[in-house]
Amino acid sequence: MSEDPRGSFEGKHEFTVIGQPLPKIDAWAKVIGETKYADDLFLPRMAYGRLLRSPHGHARVGRVDTTRARALPGVYAVITGADLPRVRFGILPVSQDEEALCTEKVRMVGDAVAAVAAVDEETAERACRLIDVEYEPLPALMSIEESLAHPEVRIHEYGDGPNVHKNVSLQFGDIEAAFARADLVREDVFFFEGNTHLPMEQHAAVAAAGPDGKLTLWSSTQTPHYVHRLLAKILETPAAHIRVVATPVGGGFGGKLDPFAHEIAACRLSQLTGRPVKIACTREEVFYIHRGRHPVLMWIKTGFTRDGDITGCHLRTWLDGGAYGSYGVASTFYTGVINPVTYKMPVYKFEGARIFTNKPPCGPKRGHGTPQPRFALECQLDKAAEQLGLDPAEMRKRILAEPFTKTANHLTVTTIGLGECIDRVVEASGWRTKWRGFRSEGASTAPSEPPPEPGRAGGARARTRRGIGIACSAYLTGAGTAVYWNNMPHSGVILRADRSGGVAVLCGATDIGQGSDSILAYLPAEILGIDPKDVHVHPADTSLTPVDLGSYSSRVTLMCGMAAIQASQRLREVIAQAVARKLEVEPGALAFRERKVGVAADWERAVPFAQAVELAETTHGVLAFAGSYAPPKRAGKYKGGGVGPSPCYSYSACVVELSVDEETGEIELHDVWIGHDLGRALNPLLAEGQIEGSVYMGIGEALMEGQIFRKGVHKNPSLLEYKSPTTLETPEIHTFLVETDDPEGPFGAKEAGQGPLLPVIPAIANAVYHAVGVRCDEVPITPEMILKGLELRRQGRPARVGPARIPVFTFKAPVVVESAFGQPADAIAVRPFQP
Amino acid sequence: MKARLSLTVNGEAHDVLVPVHKTLLEVLREDLGLTGTKHGCELGECGTCTVLVDGAPVLSCLALPVDLAGATITTVEGMAEGGRLHPLQQAFAELGAAQCGYCTPGILLTAQALLADRPSPTRQEIREALAGNLCRCTGYTKILDAVELAALRIGVPR
Structure with a gap:
């Protein structure tokens, strides 16, 4: 069989399962309320746990007295950090800075210091209030500026400087020479406020320790494998005696990717009480767990030729990391390394720093570190297009990156469907008739003056002005390296065929709503010629399923998909041999379809699939086959080159049309057109759903979502105060799927679940400018910002609202590497784990 | 203080003995095992826990069963009829x-x-x-x- 997973499918455009808008395999359970999320588990004798969390943003922890809590009737156990091994942990090996229950210091409001297991939640809650904790408050540092201004108040003792978690600097080519070549050099400063995932399901975990010392944890986690590894370390219990099951996740978006205090406390409490223990977090606690979008301040300097070509780009980012490391080192790199993937950017310099503050820790939210610089770059492109007198859509089309080449920072790019994405959204939105040039900057357009067509909003209120904006982006399809370095598969699948004609798929992948369970049914069904309903998917159980690293970095469809294809091909080969013997034909002549195996020209003699399985089991024995996948090793050969490589990149283009009310500053979105190059839509319905969800989330980030802190305290830790879009704020979303059939992906597929968020935010900012001539260089864009910009315009000053200055900060001397821009892509190497 | 209540849920009568301050959401999930009703905030902000009381949408996290004697409650488990989906x-x-x-x-x-x-x-x-x-x-x-x-x-x- 060919090395190319698709090579054996000559009629690949005659798929029976791939490309069909099938319901998800778990949709039926979800619409009848049968799906069991973590908090839906009720075990006999189960105790209920609660965490006691710090009310201080920064404090030394003194004596923790649990006497009164223990004495409360109905309390089974009370634990503090002293009841856990003194082990610090963190998701990244380089940032081992967390404790489940803090022993020396708390670093944010919401850090856990003790935990209780009791007969019910109410008793556990009451017991928490009876725990006496002595705190010695320390100054809480609540912003990048404060943390840098107070090196004497150290949040952590490690890092690249006082309160500096990470300081990176990379340079590819001669950046000064690149600016010298430019006709226009722009410097702009942007700020992207932090926001949170806000999954509808609050995190919950149930732990059950047995008298044999074995432990099972059911948890709403996106990464059972990493939780499994870290639990062994944290609890000092052999990993072989721990089983982690990821229950169906009620929304993740990156917020359930770390090991958390409630999971660890549930395990320890179960070990101590001999009962199953459930800890279900409240909505407020979920805001403290966080790991969401980093607030990022950005300075970006880009050189352009008069035709709009980029000569070089220099980006500086400052990330407000919050109280712990989490994925922050990766986040820091991601604010820089994906930028050169979208457009021709021959020279690139990136400097980034992540600063600790006494706020909930930031981490990987949908788009991980890339929406912030994307906002900066795409808004700057809009400004440059205006100065150069170019149509921003045409300018972008002109400078698209070249397929199958390398970027300045040595990333291999394969297929690029961005040109088609732009064409589709430009066409569908009526861009050419609606855009018709930039509004002139400054005070030349008096607000009382009737807006030029198409600035008038349907002749309704004259104070409302309509605008249209465009932006583009690229995103990775799976991180090229694991969170811990190793040479093992990133994803594994075991496929077992049984005599009924059913096929079981075992895979560690975690369905967070994106449909990974369904993908694991569709791919084997396509290859084996059976119905997805014949496939039984058993996901995310560390004692049963081969490792899949987790649902993050848009890696699952590609990586578990490739592993599933490999396992399916191995099964198919053995079945084909057995059927070929019976039919006395060559195995290669056999087709698998309609639950039969046979020769197309002689289909009457085709063997039913169940019988084919029996023939194969008779000769081969039990039919169980493994598939493995690891991405091609393409890390750039420089320090830091491990973040950014991916098997392939998705591309998106977005046009937004909106109205701005000049009296109130309110923005109303009318339509969003989004074109997304996803390689191939394995299921267009699911792909559209991912794209629509991404657009929605981008809208929230652009217009309303933001973490607000006052006097060291989270000001809006609830679903009412933390605004997110409802059906009324979410406009019609018009999705266009662009297929490029990428050689790296399963049946050509690339990601669809994160990339489409990225262009939405700058497209909105650019549309606001088109509508009212106000440049909002900060998100979320609020009515106050619009009104401030309009006021500036009235005063004849530049109508720009956004950050005015950047921190005084010294970046490291850069790692200087030759630019690899334009070099041919690395050949698609023989993948690991192929026979 | 506990109260003995009779609740009609999905056409079935249930007798439950529950603390008077226990919400409908909690009684459905914990006492009746109807975990199809979810919670997103337990503060009446997100609509996740919506059930029907006499046909009207009600946030079960804010409703008290003691107020619902004689009412007809429908949860997601009661939407399908005789195995046929709504x-x-x-x-x-x-x-x-x-x-x-x-x-x-x-x-x-x-x-x-x-x-x-x-x-x-x-x-x-x-x-x-x-x-x-x-x-x-x-x-x-x-x-x-x-x-x-x-x-x-x-x-x-x-």
Whole structure:
């Protein structure tokens, strides 16, 4: 069989399962309320746990007295950090800075210091209030500026400087020479406020320790494998005696990717009480767990030729990391390394720093570190297009990156469907008739003056002005390296065929709503010629399923998909041999379809699939086959080159049309057109759903979502105060799927679940400018910002609202590497784990 | 203080002995084992825990069973009849309107109340009816599509 997973499918455009808008395999359970999320588990004798969390943003922890809590009737156990091994942990090996229950210091409001297991939640809650904790408050540092201004108040003792978690600097080519070549050099400063995932399901975990010392944890986690590894370390219990099951996740978006205090406390409490223990977090606690979008301040300097070509780009980012490391080192790199993937950017310099503050820790939210610089770059492109007198859509089309080449920072790019994405959204939105040039900057357009067509909003209120904006982006399809370095598969699948004609798929992948369970049914069904309903998917159980690293970095469809294809091909080969013997034909002549195996020209003699399985089991024995996948090793050969490589990149283009009310500053979105190059839509319905969800989330980030802190305290830790879009704020979303059939992906597929968020935010900012001539260089864009910009315009000053200055900060001397821009892509190497 | 209550849920009468301050959400999930009703905030902010009380959408996290004697309560488990899915359930599954599925029960029931009231709602009316139900996965698009499809099918039974 060919090395190319698709090579054996000559009629690949005659798929029976791939490309069909099938319901998800778990949709039926979800619409009848049968799906069991973590908090839906009720075990006999189960105790209920609660965490006691710090009310201080920064404090030394003194004596923790649990006497009164223990004495409360109905309390089974009370634990503090002293009841856990003194082990610090963190998701990244380089940032081992967390404790489940803090022993020396708390670093944010919401850090856990003790935990209780009791007969019910109410008793556990009451017991928490009876725990006496002595705190010695320390100054809480609540912003990048404060943390840098107070090196004497150290949040952590490690890092690249006082309160500096990470300081990176990379340079590819001669950046000064690149600016010298430019006709226009722009410097702009942007700020992207932090926001949170806000999954509808609050995190919950149930732990059950047995008298044999074995432990099972059911948890709403996106990464059972990493939780499994870290639990062994944290609890000092052999990993072989721990089983982690990821229950169906009620929304993740990156917020359930770390090991958390409630999971660890549930395990320890179960070990101590001999009962199953459930800890279900409240909505407020979920805001403290966080790991969401980093607030990022950005300075970006880009050189352009008069035709709009980029000569070089220099980006500086400052990330407000919050109280712990989490994925922050990766986040820091991601604010820089994906930028050169979208457009021709021959020279690139990136400097980034992540600063600790006494706020909930930031981490990987949908788009991980890339929406912030994307906002900066795409808004700057809009400004440059205006100065150069170019149509921003045409300018972008002109400078698209070249397929199958390398970027300045040595990333291999394969297929690029961005040109088609732009064409589709430009066409569908009526861009050419609606855009018709930039509004002139400054005070030349008096607000009382009737807006030029198409600035008038349907002749309704004259104070409302309509605008249209465009932006583009690229995103990775799976991180090229694991969170811990190793040479093992990133994803594994075991496929077992049984005599009924059913096929079981075992895979560690975690369905967070994106449909990974369904993908694991569709791919084997396509290859084996059976119905997805014949496939039984058993996901995310560390004692049963081969490792899949987790649902993050848009890696699952590609990586578990490739592993599933490999396992399916191995099964198919053995079945084909057995059927070929019976039919006395060559195995290669056999087709698998309609639950039969046979020769197309002689289909009457085709063997039913169940019988084919029996023939194969008779000769081969039990039919169980493994598939493995690891991405091609393409890390750039420089320090830091491990973040950014991916098997392939998705591309998106977005046009937004909106109205701005000049009296109130309110923005109303009318339509969003989004074109997304996803390689191939394995299921267009699911792909559209991912794209629509991404657009929605981008809208929230652009217009309303933001973490607000006052006097060291989270000001809006609830679903009412933390605004997110409802059906009324979410406009019609018009999705266009662009297929490029990428050689790296399963049946050509690339990601669809994160990339489409990225262009939405700058497209909105650019549309606001088109509508009212106000440049909002900060998100979320609020009515106050619009009104401030309009006021500036009235005063004849530049109508720009956004950050005015950047921190005084010294970046490291850069790692200087030759630019690899334009070099041919690395050949698609023989993948690991192929026979 | 505990109260002995008789609740009619999904057409079945249940006798429960529960603390008077226990919410309908908690009684449904913990005492009756009806975990199809989910919670997103337990403060009445997200619509996730919506059930129907005498046909009207009610946030079960704010409702007290002691107030509901004699009322007819419907949860997502009661939407299908005799193993046949409600057209809304069918449409939500077919069109991908449930991604993670966590907000789905509350949205299904809110939509059921809407269709009982207005069998052929406009898209804007659907938006308004569902404005109190947060969904973080779908961008609402497929949800609106599914309610429209269900309305169509109810109007013209297949």
